[in-house]
Amino acid sequence: MKRSSMNTARRMMLFALLTLSLHAQQIAGTWQGTLDLGQQKLRIVLQIDKAADSTLKGTVYSIDQGPDPAAVTTLSFANPTLKFVVDSLHASYEGTMSADGKTITGTVTQGAPKPLVFERATQETAWKIDPSPHTVQMISVDKDVKLEVLDWGGTGRPLVLLTGLGNNAHVFDKFAPKLAATYHVYGITRRGFGVSSKPEAITANYTATRLGDDVLAVIEALHINKPIVAGHSIAGEELSYIGSQHPDKVAGLIYLDAGYPYAMYDQVNGDFLIDAIDLRRQLNQILDMNPDADRKKALDGVIADLKFVEKGAIVQRQRMEDLPPPQWSRQPPPPVGTAIMLGQQRFTTINAPALAIFATPKDLGQLLKDNPKARAALQAANNHDTEQQATAFERQVPAAHVVRIPNASHYVFVSNEADVLREMNAFIAMLPAAN
CATH class of the missing domain: 2.40.128.120 (Quinohemoprotein amine dehydrogenase alpha subunit, domain 2)
Structure with a gap:
């Protein structure tokens, strides 16, 4: 009886292992x-x-x-x-x-x-992991910080591509080869993403100034003479930092649905997040009781910020009636993303030739398809905010060429590749040759 039980147990164990192996x-x-x-x-x-x-x-x-x-x-x-x-x-x-x-x-x-x-996937149907024709190198931009830089080649004017939040330079793997037919195209993976170095996710490591200086360090390290720099989404803040502080380093700037408040602060309407960040900074100066702080200046800043923060808070509260909570309210965003968003700065003008492409009215794709009321509210809010930003760009940078592409997605270089290529080529063709 015992031997039979032991044999049964062995058989069951062998069966379990066989099943596990088969499942695997x-x-x-x-x-x-x-x-x-x-x-x-x-x-x-x-x-x-x-x-x-x-x-x-x-x-x-x-x-x-x-x-x-x-x-x-x-x-x-x-x-x-x-x-x-x-x-x-x-x-x-x-x-x-x-x-x-x-x-x-x-x-x-x-x-x-x-x-x-x-x-x-089969051998015939499997997608290639990295089919784009480029070389890869790591460029040192700061102490213990190296950035991934892709080079798609080309023999024309240098063109540097910067990514949106959460992406790395490979997001341009399909778009860049189209540009390489006319320009020498590079792409930079921002610190904190991809295989680039990932410094501690604190705001000081990811301010617009710090990220902009990273781009300039790559340009200098590669001995690129006055490139055109094009950026998608959050990269607009790096473009505007360079365009306001170091316009002599570039031939021109191209904003790919990147001209939002982090890139161009609307002096007429303000921006809720940027104004709230600055209000907190001003309040901290007052509450810290620092004897060296200019309390009068700080109080003036609080008064100025409060006007826009109150206005923005009212708009945000009204929109909450029709829109579902943002995703970050259910799951916190990655720390690096938070550090970048809190590192925004006010840029009110730029001093380099600029092309600003806005996707408006924006194609929302499948967002909120199952909630028509919320989708309509989101579409209306998007249309309003984007048009307001495009108008601010035109008002504060009158020399800029502002283009609106209707029914394009935020990834405008994907959804409307031909339109973007046409506008980029026309803009670059008007730029004077680099000295």
């Missing part, structure tokens, strides 16, 4: 799917490997944002359910594998949950 073999391999974020669609590649002890390990690539891998923190597969977490991306996934083992249907959670269906 079923799920191991390369999976790929497209994540629809509304304004942007990202191709995601998931590679699952089986270790010698039959445990599973995973790696995730967002190949439209770059070839850099993100390690899966935890991964489990209990047929047919796959679960994994990627701590570095603040993301998790849960899905169900089909009976034929060819698809996994599930949901990725990174803020708001989004559907994501993976298909098993």
Whole structure:
């Protein structure tokens, strides 16, 4: 009886190990799917490997944002359910594998949950992780800080591309080769992202001045003579820092849906976040009881900031009636993103030739499709804010060429590539040759 029980236990153990190994073999391999974020669609590649002890390990690539891998923190597969977490991306996934083992249907959670269906990749269907023709080098810009710099080649005027928040220079892998036919094209991955160095996520390490100086350090290190610098989204603050403080270093600046308050502070209407940041700074000077502080100047600053902060707070509160809470209210944003947002500065004009492209009215893609009222409110708010910023740019930088592209996404160089190329080429053609 005892021997029979022991044999049964051994058989059960062997069966469990065999089942675990079989499950691992079923799920191991390369999976790929497209994540629809509304304004942007990202191709995601998931590679699952089986270790010698039959445990599973995973790696995730967002190949439209770059070839850099993100390690899966935890991964489990209990047929047919796959679960994994990627701590570095603040993301998790849960899905169900089909009976034929060819698809996994599930949901990725990174803020708001989004559907994501993976298909098993074959040698013929597998997406290339990094198909773009470029070289890569690491450039030192500060003590213990190196930035990834891509070079797509080309023999024309130098053109440097800067990314939006959360992206690395590989976001231009499809766009840059189109430019390299006419210009010598470079791309910079901002500190804190991709394979670039990641200093501590405090505001002092990520102010607009610090990030702008990083760009200038790359330009100097590569001996680039007066390039055109084009930036997407938050890169507008780096453009405006250079254009206001070091206009002699560049031939021109191109804002790719990047002319928002972090790049051009609206002196007529103000900006809630920038004014609130400055109000806190002024209040801290008063509350610190620093005898060296100019209290009169600080109080004047508080009075000036309060006017715009109150106005902005009223607008924000009114919009909350029709709009759902922002994603960060459900899940805190990455610390580096917070440091960059809190490091914004007031730029009220620029002193270099500039092209500012605005996507307006903006294509919201799939955002809030299931909530027509909220979607309409978001569209109206977007249209109002973008037009207000475009008008501020025209008013405060009268020499700038401001272009509005209707029904484009925030990733305007993706959604409206031909329009953006046309406007960039026309602008650059008018710039005087570098000395």
